[in-house]
Amino acid sequence: xxxxxxxxxxxxxxxxxxxxxxxxxxxxxxxxxxxxxxxxxxxxxxxxxxxxxxxxxxxxxxxxxxxxxxxxxxxxxxxxxxxxxxxxxxxxxxxxxxxxxxxxxxxxxxxxxxxxxxxxxxxxxxxxxxxxxxxxxxxxxxxxxxxxxxxxxxxxxxxxxxxxxxxxxxxxxxxxxxxxxxxxxxxxxxxxxxxxxxxxxxxxxxxxxxxxxxxxxxxxxxxxxxxxxxxxxxxxxxxxxxxxxxxxxxxxxxxxx
Numbered sequence: 001x002x003x004x005x006x007x008x009x010x011x012x013x014x015x016x017x018x019x020x021x022x023x024x025x026x027x028x029x030x031x032x033x034x035x036x037x038x039x040x041x042x043x044x045x046x047x048x049x050x051x052x053x054x055x056x057x058x059x060x061x062x063x064x065x066x067x068x069x070x071x072x073x074x075x076x077x078x079x080x081x082x083x084x085x086x087x088x089x090x091x092x093x094x095x096x097x098x099x100x101x102x103x104x105x106x107x108x109x110x111x112x113x114x115x116x117x118x119x120x121x122x123x124x125x126x127x128x129x130x131x132x133x134x135x136x137x138x139x140x141x142x143x144x145x146x147x148x149x150x151x152x153x154x155x156x157x158x159x160x161x162x163x164x165x166x167x168x169x170x171x172x173x174x175x176x177x178x179x180x181x182x183x184x185x186x187x188x189x190x191x192x193x194x195x196x197x198x199x200x201x202x203x204x205x206x207x208x209x210x211x212x213x214x215x216x217x218x219x220x221x222x223x224x225x226x227x228x229x230x231x232x233x234x235x236x237x238x239x240x241x242x243x244x245x246x247x248x249x250x251x252x253x254x255x256x257x
């Protein structure tokens with residue numbers, strides 16, 4: 001896997017160069033047979049991610065710096081954009097409104113649609129930012145694919161479920177999309193703040209995640225469980241086998257205590 005690393009000023013005038021460098025690395029790794037659509041999607045994701053960092057992370061007259069790291073091989077391209085500016089909580093991003101009633105939220109939405117694995121990074125040796133993967137031969141995403149927002153706090157991964165229900169209709173999708181995170185981490189938090197309905201199949205999916213982690217010596221925490229979901233958890237006594245905490249911060253900290 002070939003790696004390149006570059007530093008850029010935190011200025012919007014750098015966007016075109018950041019995008020060019022990533023796409024050149026992709027063309028070199030994938031050759032002439034590369035899918036133009038795949039690279040177009042990658043370029044858009046890079047644009048949105050870098051733009052969000054430059055516009056929101058830096059304050060005052062010093063724009064700071066954006067570090068670009070690209071790892072590319074014949075199968076996938078991994079892009080990371082790091083900075084030391086202001087951190088933010090992507091779980092607070094509202095989904096975009098498609099009727100024109102509200103502006104915003106489209107950047108995060110587009111990144112999730114254009115690439116195959118997205119993780120927001122916090123406290124990585126003082127850096128924060130975003131890391132995503134574009135696979136050369138990935139199956140195209142459908143309109144109704146489940147969207148999981150993934151953050152990393154050191155060695156703890158937080159998975160936020162961005163859907164109102166976790167049930168028989170999407171439990172298999174949830175397990176499939178969570179699998180890369182479960183593979184890479186043994187300390188995982190499941191943020192259920194947006195889930196208002198869960199059935200037996202959804203509970204089974206959560207327990208499947210717990211089993212996969214404990215088999216490798218890891219553990220799962222749940223947080224921000226809504227009242228309707230907590231009623232179901234109480235009925236099956238899920239709290240006896242899985243720790244449930246009020247906030248994401250408490251859940252992450254519980255792994256360090």
